[in-house]
Amino acid sequence: MGSTVNQSPEREEFAKPESRFKSLLKRMIRNKSSLIGACILIFFLLIAAFAPFLMTHDPNSTDVLNDFQGPSSENWFGTDHNGRDIFSRIIYGTHLTLYVGTVSVAVGAVFGIVLGLLAGYYGRILDSIIMRVADVLLAFPGILLALAIVSALGPSLNNVIIALAIYNIPVFARITRGSVLEVKDVEYIQAVRALGAKDAKILFQHLLPNVSSPIIVQASLQVATSILSAAGLSFLGLGVQPPTPEWGAMLNSGRSYMWDNPHLTLFPGIALVLVVLGFNMLGDGLRDALDPRSKK
Amino acid sequence: MTTKDHTPVLKVENLQTSFFTYDGEVKAVDGVDFEVRENETLGIVGESGSGKSITSLSVMQLIQSPGEIIGGKIELNGDDLLQKSKAQFAKYRGNRLSMIFQEPMTSLNPVFTVGHQVAETVKIHKKMGKREAHQEVIRMLKLVGIPAPESRAKSYPHELSGGMRQRVMIAMALACEPELLIADEPTTALDVTIQAQILELIKRLQESTGMAVMIITHDLGVIAETADQVAVMYAGEVVEQADVKTLFNRPLHPYTQGLMNSIPRHDVDVDELEVIRGTVPSPAEMPSGCRFAQRCPYASEICNTHPSLAAPSNNIDGHTDAGAVRCWIYTDEWDAEGNPMKNEEVQQGS
Amino acid sequence: MHIFIIRRLLQLIPVIIGVTLVAFLIIQLIPGDAAQVMAGEAASEEQLEQVRENLGLNEPLYVQYGLFLADLAQFDLGESVRTGQPVMELVAPRFWITLELAFWGLVVAVSVGLFLGILAANKQNSFRDFGTMAAAVIGLSMPNFWLGLMLMYVFANQLGWLPTSGWGDWQQIFLPAITMGTAGAAIIARMTRSAMLEVIGEDYVRTARAKGVKERFVIYKHALRNALIPVVTVIGLQFGYFLSGAVLTESVFSINGLGRLVVDAIAQRDFPVVQGTVIVLALTFVFVNFVVDVLYRVLNKRIELN
Ligand SMILES: Nc1ncnc2c1ncn2[C@@H]1O[C@H](COP(=O)(O)OP(=O)(O)OP(=O)(O)O)[C@@H](O)[C@H]1O
Ligand code: SF4
Numbered sequence A: 001m002g003s004t005v006n007q008s009p010e011r012e013e014f015a016k017p018e019s020r021f022k023s024l025l026k027r028m029i030r031n032k033s034s035l036i037g038a039c040i041l042i043f044f045l046l047i048a049a050f051a052p053f054l055m056t057h058d059p060n061s062t063d064v065l066n067d068f069q070g071p072s073s074e075n076w077f078g079t080d081h082n083g084r085d086i087f088s089r090i091i092y093g094t095h096l097t098l099y100v101g102t103v104s105v106a107v108g109a110v111f112g113i114v115l116g117l118l119a120g121y122y123g124r125i126l127d128s129i130i131m132r133v134a135d136v137l138l139a140f141p142g143i144l145l146a147l148a149i150v151s152a153l154g155p156s157l158n159n160v161i162i163a164l165a166i167y168n169i170p171v172f173a174r175i176t177r178g179s180v181l182e183v184k185d186v187e188y189i190q191a192v193r194a195l196g197a198k199d200a201k202i203l204f205q206h207l208l209p210n211v212s213s214p215i216i217v218q219a220s221l222q223v224a225t226s227i228l229s230a231a232g233l234s235f236l237g238l239g240v241q242p243p244t245p246e247w248g249a250m251l252n253s254g255r256s257y258m259w260d261n262p263h264l265t266l267f268p269g270i271a272l273v274l275v276v277l278g279f280n281m282l283g284d285g286l287r288d289a290l291d292p293r294s295k296k
Numbered sequence B: 001m002t003t004k005d006h007t008p009v010l011k012v013e014n015l016q017t018s019f020f021t022y023d024g025e026v027k028a029v030d031g032v033d034f035e036v037r038e039n040e041t042l043g044i045v046g047e048s049g050s051g052k053s054i055t056s057l058s059v060m061q062l063i064q065s066p067g068e069i070i071g072g073k074i075e076l077n078g079d080d081l082l083q084k085s086k087a088q089f090a091k092y093r094g095n096r097l098s099m100i101f102q103e104p105m106t107s108l109n110p111v112f113t114v115g116h117q118v119a120e121t122v123k124i125h126k127k128m129g130k131r132e133a134h135q136e137v138i139r140m141l142k143l144v145g146i147p148a149p150e151s152r153a154k155s156y157p158h159e160l161s162g163g164m165r166q167r168v169m170i171a172m173a174l175a176c177e178p179e180l181l182i183a184d185e186p187t188t189a190l191d192v193t194i195q196a197q198i199l200e201l202i203k204r205l206q207e208s209t210g211m212a213v214m215i216i217t218h219d220l221g222v223i224a225e226t227a228d229q230v231a232v233m234y235a236g237e238v239v240e241q242a243d244v245k246t247l248f249n250r251p252l253h254p255y256t257q258g259l260m261n262s263i264p265r266h267d268v269d270v271d272e273l274e275v276i277r278g279t280v281p282s283p284a285e286m287p288s289g290c291r292f293a294q295r296c297p298y299a300s301e302i303c304n305t306h307p308s309l310a311a312p313s314n315n316i317d318g319h320t321d322a323g324a325v326r327c328w329i330y331t332d333e334w335d336a337e338g339n340p341m342k343n344e345e346v347q348q349g350s
Numbered sequence C: 001m002h003i004f005i006i007r008r009l010l011q012l013i014p015v016i017i018g019v020t021l022v023a024f025l026i027i028q029l030i031p032g033d034a035a036q037v038m039a040g041e042a043a044s045e046e047q048l049e050q051v052r053e054n055l056g057l058n059e060p061l062y063v064q065y066g067l068f069l070a071d072l073a074q075f076d077l078g079e080s081v082r083t084g085q086p087v088m089e090l091v092a093p094r095f096w097i098t099l100e101l102a103f104w105g106l107v108v109a110v111s112v113g114l115f116l117g118i119l120a121a122n123k124q125n126s127f128r129d130f131g132t133m134a135a136a137v138i139g140l141s142m143p144n145f146w147l148g149l150m151l152m153y154v155f156a157n158q159l160g161w162l163p164t165s166g167w168g169d170w171q172q173i174f175l176p177a178i179t180m181g182t183a184g185a186a187i188i189a190r191m192t193r194s195a196m197l198e199v200i201g202e203d204y205v206r207t208a209r210a211k212g213v214k215e216r217f218v219i220y221k222h223a224l225r226n227a228l229i230p231v232v233t234v235i236g237l238q239f240g241y242f243l244s245g246a247v248l249t250e251s252v253f254s255i256n257g258l259g260r261l262v263v264d265a266i267a268q269r270d271f272p273v274v275q276g277t278v279i280v281l282a283l284t285f286v287f288v289n290f291v292v293d294v295l296y297r298v299l300n301k302r303i304e305l306n
């Protein structure tokens, strides 16, 4: 029963190599989720960039005679308890939201990626130490760690960013380490190693690009989470302080007047949902586009 | 062993199954005909991707989207299966016709005991109660040679070896005494010694029930050991069909000859081993003529026209009982085209 | 299995120590004089000394942590700087309220999430599938405190169907539970869908069809049982997130649970209470994850082999 008809190897493996970036872009466009997400985010980026031209009023000028106005042609989203124009405040707050979300993730990602690379590449004790610490930080569910850190540091924009960055570090460390373990023993990396490349070069020039896909996906999703957390902290009064028009803080001050003036909480909330939705959809779409299983 | 005058248990005519993918239609099975009779084993052999599994899954109507049976006729003892509703046909599956698969490791549901899974079949089709079904399960497990069936019935699939699992699959498939058993590479995933045991078991059970068996394999050894009739598939078509003796003694189709020659033999010097060059053409570059033409050492002008599966019409060494072959060489047109190849040379493979 | 549980328990030890250490170090993060921050600007030197004494702030750090651990081992979380009440007394009753809240949130998340996930998977790429998944990603993107405010406005204020706030009556459960459960439902729906789609392509599902099992049972018996295994993990994680989500939900609905306690304590710079609450929440999360891990093992019989 020995011999068998020769089986042709998996055809897919011989697919023509295409520039990674180009093929990613192609698949992103085919993937509706990432396309919609990207459009939403570009929309908000433009708002943040051109805020001075878009604001119809000074976001901080109070006008007590004109408080609690409903939406009108003068105040598109109405005015708040101090008579400030909610539309302009939301426009102004856009850059704060994007800033907190992206910077806290960027800082967390840089530290997390480096730690993850080291843990995955060197293994052994270094790996154990880094990952045990990550386990500990991840043992604080959701917003709790950031809450504890901000409670000690005191409420401010920068402290929120620090807290969220710390919260993001173990997330990226874990994901990077996992990916490194997957690729570190492939022949290509082994070959580079055998040729005597320096560790730093292997880590950043060869390993990092090969583990970048899951990191990019995670980054997008983490920005969404971090924006939600930051808004939550502000809502609890632990983040950006009034009168800065940060969306979470606007929700916090608006809730007291909500019964008769729901527009105080409605519009900042919708803005928040849309931005978070943009990052979530981008992340989801990227994940599908980058998933080798869904190549077809 | 073949009794040609019997009505066949399974009769497949012009079966066409396609997959509708982003890149267009893939004709995985394209106009396949064959028959299997009572107590007879049909072996289907061919390279990977030639459409063997899709053929058998089509018979079971287990083709999943984006695949679809788009034409042809499948009859089980004269019953037109493609005319049945989904619910009607579900009553036949596992009852009148059954199938076992290549991967015993993944073909059993990991969260149910094997006893439960075998019992399910008889509960569905024989309307047995719990206790009765359990008795039946034990009987079947014993029949397929599983030691200590009482306790094994309580095992989960992961607690059994590959060979044992395939026995369970066989017990499940045969619990309702089907008229037809389809075995898609039933032994490929198993150790050589276990392979022989499983084939032996299928053979023994066939002898006792008289069921028709369709066995699919890459392995000509398995064909030689088990089949009565053989169909050779290439790129979604049957390219040659004959009884097993004829096929092995005198393969006609150049592809079949290539297959035969890729078996190492003691009487042939290894250097002379002829291996088929190239691979099955992809759907996009499927030739409109003979699908084997790109790899065929005898290809000529006329092969740009699609040959049909037919009994050889020109006389080959006086053999006219030679089944059917899809190749121009065995037609009168071959000579009419004034082809350089002589029939004697074509026969060199045997 | 026993070996697995024991090994997993041993792994918990460093995590638990780490969690207490982090919580302990919170006070060290306070910029400037921690005692001053806690006692307030107007505190006299004696009062400050009193606070330092009570919290052991005069000792070297490792001694402080040692004392902290020793107390913790006796379920002593220290005393409130404000009222002098033992933190344990503050935490214990509120812990149950928060657990209860998280439980009802989980009920919403699991029932809605499973239902929608199966619905979507059954008709892959249909309008129904698309609609469900769009709803899920929106649910995931909503700040739960904002959702709570909106629900409160519509159902309590405008329609008057349900009470606005508080905890205790059964009517008071609905809005907070929906508020908490929405994001979880979205995550569970997505997970269920993808697990179902994965499982539907498995060989054993084909085997079930080949046996003549009716399509309905193929889906709900053979496929769903297997698809639920990874979903269990997600459900466990959700429960943990609800514990922290409670901070916001409790604030919105004025529920007197651990979340309210910690937020109020932060406002009053009452750090022993903050520490105690954080430790209790984190350790509960660690425990829940442990249980889920074990459960996953029990459900997933295949892993045991390897
Ligand atoms: N889901 C699918 N989508 C697209 N094409 C498919 C799909 N499944 C099968 N095919 C096509 O059908 C052809 C025949 O596949 P089939 O599984 O029948 O081959 P086979 O002869 O059983 O091969 P093997 O020996 O590897 O089992 C494949 O070459 C492939 O092109
Ligand atoms: S028809 Fe022509 S190409 Fe095809 S197998 Fe026969 S000789 Fe070869």
Ligand SMILES: [Mg+2]
Pocket: B052, B053, B054, B184
């Ligand atoms: Mg096959």
